[in-house]
Amino acid sequence: MTNIEFPSLNSETFTPFNWYLKDVTSDYKNLSIDTGEHSTIALIDSGVDIEHPLIKENIDLTLAKNYVTNDMDITDELGHGTTIAGIMSSIAPETTIVPYKVIGNEVGKSVWVIDAIIDAANNDNDVINLSLGTYFIKSEKEDKLLIKAYKKAVKYAERKGFVVIASAGNDGFDLDELKEPKFKHLPGGLHNVITDSSNTKNNNLAYYSNFGKEVDFSAPGGSLFDDNGSNNTNEMIITTFPINQMNTPLDQSLGIPQGYTLTEGTSYAVPQVSATAALIISEYTERTGNKPSVNKALKYLEKGSSDIGKPGRDNYFGEGKVNAYSSLMMMNK
Numbered sequence: 001m002t003n004i005e006f007p008s009l010n011s012e013t014f015t016p017f018n019w020y021l022k023d024v025t026s027d028y029k030n031l032s033i034d035t036g037e038h039s040t041i042a043l044i045d046s047g048v049d050i051e052h053p054l055i056k057e058n059i060d061l062t063l064a065k066n067y068v069t070n071d072m073d074i075t076d077e078l079g080h081g082t083t084i085a086g087i088m089s090s091i092a093p094e095t096t097i098v099p100y101k102v103i104g105n106e107v108g109k110s111v112w113v114i115d116a117i118i119d120a121a122n123n124d125n126d127v128i129n130l131s132l133g134t135y136f137i138k139s140e141k142e143d144k145l146l147i148k149a150y151k152k153a154v155k156y157a158e159r160k161g162f163v164v165i166a167s168a169g170n171d172g173f174d175l176d177e178l179k180e181p182k183f184k185h186l187p188g189g190l191h192n193v194i195t196d197s198s199n200t201k202n203n204n205l206a207y208y209s210n211f212g213k214e215v216d217f218s219a220p221g222g223s224l225f226d227d228n229g230s231n232n233t234n235e236m237i238i239t240t241f242p243i244n245q246m247n248t249p250l251d252q253s254l255g256i257p258q259g260y261t262l263t264e265g266t267s268y269a270v271p272q273v274s275a276t277a278a279l280i281i282s283e284y285t286e287r288t289g290n291k292p293s294v295n296k297a298l299k300y301l302e303k304g305s306s307d308i309g310k311p312g313r314d315n316y317f318g319e320g321k322v323n324a325y326s327s328l329m330m331m332n333k
Contacts (some may be wrong), residue, residue, distance in 0.1 A: 086240025
């Protein structure tokens with residue numbers, strides 16, 4: 001298979017479903033400044049399709065690991081990790097992606113995610129992408145131990161200088177209200193994690209997106225429904241999908257070719273923020289010869305964000321909607 005058979009996500013072939021990429025890159029202007037050459041993203045997910053022409057050049061298997069079967073096979077049985085990698089490589093086409101497989105064809109375990117976070121930090125990745133999450137009951141003994149372990153792993157990663165980015169979750173919950181019955185969504189929401197919500201094409205909160213004080217940034221995650229609640233597939237976003245797996249009936253009905261899929265979710269906001277952070281790190285490294293501190297990288301991420309919703313930081317979009325080009329331009333100021 002050749003790249004000719006697999007057009008890039010930003011090509012006219014996929015108009016109108018690639019609107020989100022144009023949005024967060026200011027029509028791909030970031031590519032004239034930096035492409036992510038000096039950055040590495042740890043993809044902690046369901047693995048990845050290493051044969052997909054749009055992402056295979058980005059994948060580094062040297063440190064890849066499968067926690068499900070405890071080997072090196074990171075084949076993506078679910079398809080989720082491949083969708084995330086496609087977004088990253090579209091925004092930062094020269095960033096390196098290291099896959100850590102923590103989800104099989106259906107389930108994953110928190111202990112695998114925690115181990116992967118620690119390994120990713122030890123393996124010198126710049127950004128850790130966690131497009132996943134689950135709910136814990138803080139009064140349950142086992143859950144309390146897992147929450148504590150998550151906190152330690154994330155703090156360890158941040159202390160070593162890595163940016164950890166995770167999703168807010170897809171249940172439309174006010175995460176602040178969840179605290180009353182002692183529920184907590186992790187790893188997003190932890191103090192040392194950059195937590196992302198999902199906005200729509202019109203910069204409203206997506207119907208499924210969790211929200212709350214813990215949200216730091218937003219990015220367009222697509223939506224099957226428009227802001228009036230009507231079905232509108234043009235509000236969804238397109239990304240890569242394993243080339244040897246059939247995409248969804250919706251994809252097929254709309255003529256989306258195999259190797260691609262339409263989707264929605266806060267999972268897909270995360271790689272947009274991760275790729276933007278990777279570009280900031282890459283450009284800073286190019287200019288100075290050193291990686292930026294976590295705080296410095298976040299400062300540029302914040303300065304480049306668009307303030308949507310209420311003026312200033314809010315519980316729906318945090319500091320605002322990320323923009324790769326604007327963040328890179330802020331490095332000139």
